[in-house]
Amino acid sequence: MNLELGCAKVDITPETAVPLAGFAVRQNKPYEGIRSRIYLRALYLRQRQDDGSFRNAVIVSADLLWWGSDRMPHIRSMLLEKWGLQPESIVLNGTHSHSGPQTSFRFHRLLGKADADYIEFLEGKLAEAIAIAVANAEPVSIERGAGQSRIGVQRRKYGNGHIVGGPNTDGPMDPEVAVVRFCAASGETKAVIVHYACHPVTSSENYVSSEFSGKAMESLEESLDGDAVCLFLQGACGDINIYKSSAPPSLTDDYDIIDYFGLQLAKTVTGVLDAPMESMKPVRLAGRAGSVPLPLKPLETLEQLQTIAAKGESPYDEWAAEMIGKLGERPTELVVEMNRLDIAQGLSLLTMNAEVVVEYGLWIKEKTAGTVLPVPYSNGMIGYVPTKKQIGYGGYEPVLSTYYFHMPGRFEESIEGTLRDALAEMIR
Template sequence: MRLGVAKRDITPWGSVPLAGFASRNGKGFDGIDKRLYVRTFYFERRTETNAVEKALLAIADILFWDSRRVKALQRMIHRTWGIPEEAIILHATHTHSGPSVSYRTIHIGDPVPEYVSFLETETLASVEAAIACAEPVTIERGVGSCDIGVNRRVKIGDAIEIGLNESGIRDQELTVVRFAVEGTNRTKALLTHYACHPTVTNANRVSSEFIGVAMDLLEEQEGGVSGYLQGCCGDINPAVRSDLDTVDSLGRRLADSVRLTLRSGLESVGPAAIRYRRVYVDLPFDRLPAPEQLRDMLTSAQPPEIRAWAERLLDEPDALSPSIPLELGRVDIADGLALLSMSGEMVVEYGLFIKQLSGNKIIPVAYSNGMSGYVTTAKQREEGGYEPIGSTLYFGLPAPFRHDAERMVLHSLSDLIDGQH
């Protein structure tokens, strides 16, 4: 296995709107607390017949990638460097304190085309730099734990609110993958996987949040490039949400958990063929609004976000489609080590399902290759709350997903997991 890595600064200039909190009201940001980066990992393996297998992972400190622009970026990477499009994962750490790059969201930050172009240019530059520094590596993997995330769905009366549900389902497992330059003990790269929303503070300031604090610390102390893989954290928030000091303290706790895992002993991971497969699930919407209903909303005394939502649905020809595709992709990079990417804001149950069914051989990576919206369980759909119901407005979706969406997603996940053992 050969690995190349690169890190490029994608911090915005000027004062563009940040994505993630409607409370910012589309204002430009007030300052920069923690710079944003795209970290890129290029995997390469030469077969016995001298063929070259390739895969790519690019991790950006953004809310999520725009579904429409991802495909063009993947095609460009494929044409330029020959990496199969299905083997390219464009992943987001899901920080709520970076510029928006999605053209579908409503009232959580509008994209600035100049920044979107800048992000894509820097991503391509990072791919080129990563390929240029590829060298043979050995791979080790370890599993630890971290307790900074907690379930956020709380039942208050008959409603589900966002809060701290200490007894709710969460995933405290922390996975660390270390790549060392072959023949040395020098760390080339680290990948850290955990599931927790980076939403400690809603301050209108640029920040890669506790994730950025942790990754920067690990790069300083362990060497190499450290990338964070965001798990299925759709209903998982930080246990403490406060201010910038809390961002720093949680980042240090995450970094400490990673270092403890590294020191507790890692298992060697052997090389294997780089394989990839991609499938799509058409997530069905519940009853769609009629065009006349939407037109009435434009003239009635509705909140501005409701009018913006109705206008968006009327203006876009495909906005009232009966379903939206959820992309699921599996990329195997070593023996018993694979990434399963999902283009949705997946709740924690899906991550636990993937890890259990695969025997912890597959790392669930949400917020990848675009965004289809929150993907919840059928039980959560019945309970209601922000994730299955309220979020549809901000994602520009015409309606919540049907109850049977969970069954469809689990079926396709099972196929991806079982089909390549």
């Protein structure tokens, strides 16, 4: 099997002050400045057939919270028309940085309101990046390695039957940093994929930033020869935060701390790249789509919703008003959409349009011996998908977040088994 790959990096920094996405504390105010520019990085994969036809796929990483589900039909249609890219062969991942613009019009204003002009600009830049990547596609070889990093930490801690705040160093997390390198025939590094599970939430200040993930990729690109593009693909980090308190106490500025963690991650990746890596053979480049509906608990009654809305307490009031307006058409389930993209022997990506907690990511890796990398925050966003235990205990992921995501109800405890069954079918 052969594999060709092209790559591109384009600047997607908003030049006009728009609200940033991810922190209610910003109160949906336009950003105050730019601390670092944000980028969209794209890989175009192509596999030529003997009859002259070809298969193709695209992998995109953007320094954004996510890609909006409401924009995905238009984006998929554009990519199909321009390059024949089938929906199941598209991976649009957000690094989940909380310091970039919102990309969906569906959510609570305190998550940051989307700006229509910026969305149009972003989607134009997506097309630009793919066109550049298509133009420089060339045969590549593939290598894979892995390192370990503890810059992420479990953020849910249980005490006296309740959720308590603060990092939980004894809780589940995924320390693996998976690294995939694509090399041109010249031997030069063409592109690198870095996969890790950790929320980029180092700073809630109202400034544009690529966060620690962007800093790491920029550092790696500077250290590599030629025009290599390094993509950060976000893992199942729904309950994993950056371990901010582990930074040196001498660092008091958020953006110095961002640089610190970014350089720590880059150092880990460099160690993997400098060591012997496993050579991987391309397989038939193919995508597979799947979906699973997850049931919701009953919504409050109209009277209850009206009472909540009348109290004027954020974020509940806006959510209640939204639910009242959609009461007659309220869905009783939300659908997790998945794509599995097979690239090489021992390397597949499994996307999900949700904030999936780390327990599911660890389970996927265990069941596939690490050959399948979970890539949530891809191809849209419906909200958090917690475990049965998390739903039972409550807290941000299963309860409070549902108001910000304008979810029409909270998930049933049964969703864990339902999702695991669907994931098992996707990785089978």
